[in-house]
Amino acid sequence: xxKLPVLWCSSLSLLxxxxxxxxxxxxxDAPAPEAGGRPTSPPPPPPPAGMSxxxxxxxxxxxxxxxxxxxxxxxxxxxxxxxxxxxxARIGTTAEDTIRRAVNDGATQxxxxxxxxxxxxxxxxxxxxxxxxxxxxxFQPGGQVLLPDAEGHPNELRVMRDVxxxxxLEQLLPTWFGTRISSLTMAExxxxxxxxxxxxxxEGGANPDLVQLRDLPVGFEYxxxxxxxxxxxxxxxxxxxxxxxxFEPKPDHVEDWRRVQDAYLDDxxxxxxxxxxxxxFSMLEQITAPLCEVNPELTELEARSCGHYRTLNxxxxxxxxxxxxxxxxxxxxTENEFMQGALSFAHLDxxxxxxxxxxDRKHGTLLGSGDFxxxxxxxRTSVSSSNWPGSLQEQLMTLQFPEFVIExxxxxxxxxxxxxxxxxxxxxxxxxxxxxxQRLGRGATTSGEYSHASYREGNWHIHTNFQQHMRxxxxxxxxxxxxRQRQSRAPLEQGESRFGMDYRFFIDGSVWGGLRWKEDQRWxxxxxxxxxxxxxxxxxxxxxxxxxxxxxxxxxxxxxQTSGQVTSPLPPQSxxxxxxxxxxxxxxxxxxxxxxxxxxxxxxxxxxxF
Ligand code: HEC
Numbered sequence: 339x340x341k342l343p344v345l346w347c348s349s350l351s352l353l354x355x356x357x358x359x360x361x362x363x364x365x366x367d368a369p370a371p372e373a374g375g376r377p378t379s380p381p382p383p384p385p386p387a388g389m390s391x392x393x394x395x396x397x398x399x400x401x402x403x404x405x406x407x408x409x410x411x412x413x414x415x416x417x418x419x420x421x422x423x424x425x426x427a428r429i430g431t432t433a434e435d436t437i438r439r440a441v442n443d444g445a446t447q448x449x450x451x452x453x454x455x456x457x458x459x460x461x462x463x464x465x466x467x468x469x470x471x472x473x474x475x476x477f478q479p480g481g482q483v484l485l486p487d488a489e490g491h492p493n494e495l496r497v498m499r500d501v502x503x504x505x506x507l508e509q510l511l512p513t514w515f516g517t518r519i520s521s522l523t524m525a526e527x528x529x530x531x532x533x534x535x536x537x538x539x540x541e542g543g544a545n546p547d548l549v550q551l552r553d554l555p556v557g558f559e560y561x562x563x564x565x566x567x568x569x570x571x572x573x574x575x576x577x578x579x580x581x582x583x584x585f586e587p588k589p590d591h592v593e594d595w596r597r598v599q600d601a602y603l604d605d606x607x608x609x610x611x612x613x614x615x616x617x618x619f620s621m622l623e624q625i626t627a628p629l630c631e632v633n634p635e636l637t638e639l640e641a642r643s644c645g646h647y648r649t650l651n652x653x654x655x656x657x658x659x660x661x662x663x664x665x666x667x668x669x670x671x672t673e674n675e676f677m678q679g680a681l682s683f684a685h686l687d688x689x690x691x692x693x694x695x696x697x698d699r700k701h702g703t704l705l706g707s708g709d710f711x712x713x714x715x716x717x718r719t720s721v722s723s724s725n726w727p728g729s730l731q732e733q734l735m736t737l738q739f740p741e742f743v744i745e746x747x748x749x750x751x752x753x754x755x756x757x758x759x760x761x762x763x764x765x766x767x768x769x770x771x772x773x774x775x776q777r778l779g780r781g782a783t784t785s786g787e788y789s790h791a792s793y794r795e796g797n798w799h800i801h802t803n804f805q806q807h808m809r810x811x812x813x814x815x816x817x818x819x820x821x822r823q824r825q826s827r828a829p830l831e832q833g834e835s836r837f838g839m840d841y842r843f844f845i846d847g848s849v850w851g852g853l854r855w856k857e858d859q860r861w862x863x864x865x866x867x868x869x870x871x872x873x874x875x876x877x878x879x880x881x882x883x884x885x886x887x888x889x890x891x892x893x894x895x896x897x898x899q900t901s902g903q904v905t906s907p908l909p910p911q912s913x914x915x916x917x918x919x920x921x922x923x924x925x926x927x928x929x930x931x932x933x934x935x936x937x938x939x940x941x942x943x944x945x946x947x948f
Pocket of ligand 1: 413453
């Protein structure tokens with residue numbers, strides 16, 4: 339906290355401005371304007387360059403929160419970005435872009451310049467890293483995507499990055515990628531290595547650098563904080579962190595909301611953050627809406643998309659709040675307190691200081707993690723899917739979105755590309771915050787069918803496979819995914835973890851019939867992938883599937899033997915077919931293992947169909 343400077347001061351009173359001065363930077367010490375102006379004219383307002391940083395901060399913050407709809411028809415800056423402009427300082431937005439966007443959104447030139455000055459001062463004061471907002475992708479694990487400089491058709495690039503991901507796992511998960519898993523001991527070793535990756539630990543001995551899932555480089559490019567069409571068509575997308583339609587306090591919450599935000603800015607602790615985050619749901623309302631929300635003549639599909647766009651926008655506002663706080667705590671050096679272990683925010687489950695969060699939790703939903711996942715999930719039913727071909731912009735026009743939203747997207751952006759772009763990366767981000775997928779809430783899949791379906795669309799087969807096994811193991815062996823809430827608003831209770839083999843969508847979609855590429859099945863994926871690349875991907879995938887099944891079979895057998903309880907259906911046929919297609923030297927032993935588990939599973943009353 340020692341780094342917290344003047345810049346967090348948020349009160350607008352003069353006294354506070356004085357109290358907030360950094361040492362030696364008194365507002366009155368600003369150089370006097372040069373003498374020699376026309377003597378008869380009234381004294382001009384001091385040029386912005388003459389403002390002290392503290393004054394510029396106050397002017398900028400007043401602009402940031404000004405929701406006078408005459409001056410700012412889209413709403414206040416804070417209504418889309420968050421409590422202050424830390425985001426712009428952190429990502430490296432240039433003064434030119436700041437002034438351009440601020441003036442576009444109703445600021446005067448003076449206010450816009452004060453904002454640019456305040457952002458520069460905040461950057462210097464907090465010693466924020468130098469980043470280029472065009473290339474910086476917040477929270478990208480490891481700082482950059484795998485194979486950052488690779489070139490090629492997007493279809494091919496995806497597979498290359500998927501393969502690179504598999505290769506990177508070989509060292510971290512040596513048992514999974516090693517010889518045939520042929521005993522419970524080996525299965526437990528493979529499990530421990532993977533749980534190390536979930537938790538950032540090294541119990542299994544293969545993770546000396548304590549790599550954690552949120553730091554594990556992947557093939558997905560994380561979104562820019564701000565994707566602004568001004569910089570090129572590549573940025574004409576919703577796939578960034580800022581809400582597109584503003585949230586402002588309801589009339590009877592204007593003071594309250596400002597108070598919660600100020601408390602947070604004055605002391606940006608995790609508690610003050612969550613208080614603000616939770617309050618945002620009851621105190622705020624979205625102030626602009628597409629006309630489709632009041633148009634009774636929509637088709638069923640259109641009406642559904644329309645409603646879900648509202649949810650998407652709310653999810654984006656939530657991730658803007660979260661992302662701002664995550665970047666801020668990182669700058670303050672306290673990031674490890676905010677996100678901890680496998681399920682980022684589960685460390686608050688039984689902390690009485692955070693009891694207020696239970697009231698808004700339903701059935702153990704983890705606040706936060708569910709929002710990241712939610713952006714991807716709501717993209718599935720809002721942004722056009724295969725049921726609604728055409729461009730994103732056409733869709734937004736049909737739904738009668740406000741013009742400023744329609745104009746912010748690339749006219750040539752195909753809706754389906756946008757849809758899967760959002761869905762693939764945001765479900766992955768959500769997964770890194772809850773790898774068990776059990777507590778993402780609000781009707782989220784707990785078995786990963788929607789992420790898998792979308793990863794398959796992009797041939798992210800290795801990522802899918804990894805996600806599937808990570809889900810089974812974290813759910814099966816960690817406490818945090820297995821909490822219960824007897825009724826909404828009641829405190830959480832710890833449940834028991836049990837390992838099960840719930841591979842349902844993985845088996846249906848990926849395993850049955852063997853690995854398939856979209857290029858071989860669909861007319862709209864016309865570019866054939868190089869055979870050598872497919873072969874390399876398939877080899878890795880077969881290895882992961884075979885040893886993944888074996889690991890699970892041993893772990894499940896152990897579960898059945900010790901607890902005597904069936905925990906999931908077991909699909910013997912699809913596993914046996916898989917074992918018949920790969921590694922013929924092991925087929926017999928693998929099938930015998932399936933039969934052994936099946937026998938006990940059936941004896942205990944288990945089913946063979948999902
Ligand atoms: C209705 C929501 C909304 C409001 C209100 C809003 N912004 Fe933004 N802002 C965005 C979005 C969304 C982006 C990301 C770029 C895009 O989609 O155009 C963004 C991006 C920016 C950027 C970065 C642009 C770049 O080059 O990457 C700046 C600077 C900015 N806003 C400043 C402001 C200021 C200052 C205000 C208030 C005067 C404001 N914004 C009000 C939604 C909003």
